[in-house]
Amino acid sequence: MVCLAMTVLAYASSLSGTHVYEDDVWPTWHGWRGALAQAVRWPGRLLPPLTMDLTTAVAGPGSTPARIVNLGWHLLNGLLVGLLAWPLLSATGAVFAMALFWLHPLQTETVAYVASRPELIAATCLLLALLAVQRGWIGVAWVCAVATLLAKELTITAVLLVPLFAWWTGQRWSCVAITAWAASLVMLAIGGLLALHQRGLDGPLYGLPSIRYTAGQLAALGRLVLLWPEALVHPQALTIDHDWRWITRPVLGPVLALWVWALLAAHRHHWPWWGFAVAWTLVALSLRLVLPIPDGLHEHHLYTASIIWSLASGAYLFQKASA
Amino acid sequence: MRAFVGALILSLCAWHTHHRAEDWRSDEALWSAARRTAPALARPAFNLGVALVKEARWEDATIQFLAAIQLYAAPSAWFDMQRHAGQGLALVDTLGSPVCDRPEVSPWCVWR
Numbered sequence: 001m002v003c004l005a006m007t008v009l010a011y012a013s014s015l016s017g018t019h020v021y022e023d024d025v026w027p028t029w030h031g032w033r034g035a036l037a038q039a040v041r042w043p044g045r046l047l048p049p050l051t052m053d054l055t056t057a058v059a060g061p062g063s064t065p066a067r068i069v070n071l072g073w074h075l076l077n078g079l080l081v082g083l084l085a086w087p088l089l090s091a092t093g094a095v096f097a098m099a100l101f102w103l104h105p106l107q108t109e110t111v112a113y114v115a116s117r118p119e120l121i122a123a124t125c126l127l128l129a130l131l132a133v134q135r136g137w138i139g140v141a142w143v144c145a146v147a148t149l150l151a152k153e154l155t156i157t158a159v160l161l162v163p164l165f166a167w168w169t170g171q172r173w174s175c176v177a178i179t180a181w182a183a184s185l186v187m188l189a190i191g192g193l194l195a196l197h198q199r200g201l202d203g204p205l206y207g208l209p210s211i212r213y214t215a216g217q218l219a220a221l222g223r224l225v226l227l228w229p230e231a232l233v234h235p236q237a238l239t240i241d242h243d244w245r246w247i248t249r250p251v252l253g254p255v256l257a258l259w260v261w262a263l264l265a266a267h268r269h270h271w272p273w274w275g276f277a278v279a280w281t282l283v284a285l286s287l288r289l290v291l292p293i294p295d296g297l298h299e300h301h302l303y304t305a306s307i308i309w310s311l312a313s314g315a316y317l318f319q320k321a322s323a
Numbered sequence: 324m325r326a327f328v329g330a331l332i333l334s335l336c337a338w339h340t341h342h343r344a345e346d347w348r349s350d351e352a353l354w355s356a357a358r359r360t361a362p363a364l365a366r367p368a369f370n371l372g373v374a375l376v377k378e379a380r381w382e383d384a385t386i387q388f389l390a391a392i393q394l395y396a397a398p399s400a401w402f403d404m405q406r407h408a409g410q411g412l413a414l415v416d417t418l419g420s421p422v423c424d425r426p427e428v429s430p431w432c433v434w435r
Contacts, residue, residue, distance in 0.1 A: 003333065010340040017348030021370065096329050103336035105343045112347035232332065235339035239360035240353060241367050317329055 003099035004075060010103060011071050014112040019063045021240070022115040046150040048117045066114040073120040074111045078102040080127035085311050087134065088169065090318050097314030101306060105231045105238055110300040119303045122148040122155035126304060129162050134169070138177050142184065154287045155304060156192070159185060161283055168276050196291075209290050215252035217289045218259050220244055220297045225281060227299070228309055238299065273312040280308040350374035365395035365404050372411050381419030385428065388412045392431050409433030 052066065059065035082098030089097060101107070110116045129144035145158040163181060166173065173181075223242065230237050259282070266275025282289070284304045288297060346356040351374040357367035372387035388408040395404035409431045416423040416432060423432035 006333070006337045007340075010337045011344050013341060014344035014347045017352075018350070020347060020350045020353050092326070092329075096333070099333050100336065103333055103340055105336060105339040108340055108343040108347065112344050231339060232335050235343055236360060238343055239357045241357045241361055241364055243361040243364050245363070317325055317332075319325075 003102060007075060007102040011111060015067045016064055045118055047121050051117060070111055070114060070117060070120060077123050077127060081307055081310055084127060084130055085314060089314050093314035093318035096317060097310040100313050101310040105235050106227055106299055110303040116300040118152035119300050121151035123304050125151060126158040126161060129158060130165050133162050133166050156188060157284055157286055159188060164283055168271060209292060212252060213292050214289050215256045216247050217297060219247045219251055219255040221285060222255060224297060224302055273315045277308045277312045281305040363394060365391045368394060369404060369408050376414060381415045384415050385412060385422045406433050
């Protein structure tokens with residue numbers, strides 16, 4: 001309760017703010033009729049406009065109700081993180097993980113920015129999927145993981161994160177479950193490629209995937225990952241626009257080597273918490289690392305990754321070396 | 324000891340989150356903070372200029388649009404900073420003070 005109150009107090013100053021940046025665009029997300037019509041053509045982002053419409057219908061227009069809903073959603077996600085952590089960590093570690101997820105300054109961009117509502121909803125779907133798989137409800141987990149498509153297209157990586165989490169926590173699925181899950185991955189991948197082709201894979205907004213692009217994104221991701229500890233002592237490093245001009249050709253090789261080394265080291269040490277966090281981060285952001293989207297990497301893209309970072313932080317501080 | 328460290332970390336987080344959340348109160352606060360963190364980037368300057376136009380702070384907006392033009396190193400296929408910032412300057416000239424008469428501004432004013 002103390003941590004919940006601290007979270008509300010921490011964000012209280014932003015609740016009465018105005019719409020910022022893309023908030024002016026997103027609240028006109030065509031209402032629920034437009035959202036449903038869009039969902040027939042392209043399933044992504046059905047839930048965010050529905051929630052925005054509901055907020056407006058209940059509490060009126062304006063940024064404050066939307067920001068309050070964002071904060072409430074973040075608190076819900078924190079509770080789910082705590083529930084997820086409970087069997088994996090000590091009681092104190094689970095509470096700490098939940099509180100850290102709530103309070104970490106890196107989350108501010110996701111919580112205070114109304115246009116980040118898709119990230120919040122996608123994280124909820126993912127957390128529900130992880131909780132379901134923790135209880136052995138693989139079918140429910142699949143439904144929840146696929147439901148992330150209705151929040152934000154690129155968070156469909158949840159269908160990779162769920163089996164990753166199951167494997168790391170020592171679950172062993174039946175052949176039927178593995179085959180069904182793999183088949184759904186293939187179908188989702190085909191559907192995704194068709195949708196990308198329909199939108200013009202080689203059009204002005206998208207280029208072809210390349211190792212150089214992925215290496216550049218990995219460099220940016222590495223810098224953002226460092227913000228997790230850095231924000232505690234140097235919060236001025238947090239910004240909506242990071243300066244990526246240091247990512248030049250000479251940097252790409254060492255960056256790639258560093259990430260590969262991290263994965264190999266994690267494998268050699270039998271995937272401790274930090275190793276799992278590295279793998280989780282790469283899988284969670286895999287589509288952004290591969291697809292040449294001009295959006296770039298921002299702090300709110302790390303919201304899903306911060307789930308495991310919070311758990312790992314709780315594990316290391318309150319001593320649970322592996323699950 | 325661990326409990327103390329945990330409480331310290333959470334307190335630090337809460338404090339920094341509170342201050343960071345204040346940056347998200349308005350476009351001006353957000354992009355001013357971005358300008359402080361990344362002063363060599365053009366986009367925060369441009370967006371700060373847009374925010375200042377909304378607040379009718381014409382002189383400050385002009386400064387930011389000119390900064391955005393000067394900071395933008397290379398033309399982009401999907402965002403022409405010179406054109407957009409130039410349109411911003413033209414907007415300031417139309418709605419506020421006649422800045423496009425100034426020698427340092429006139430080359431950049433872009434009219435529709």
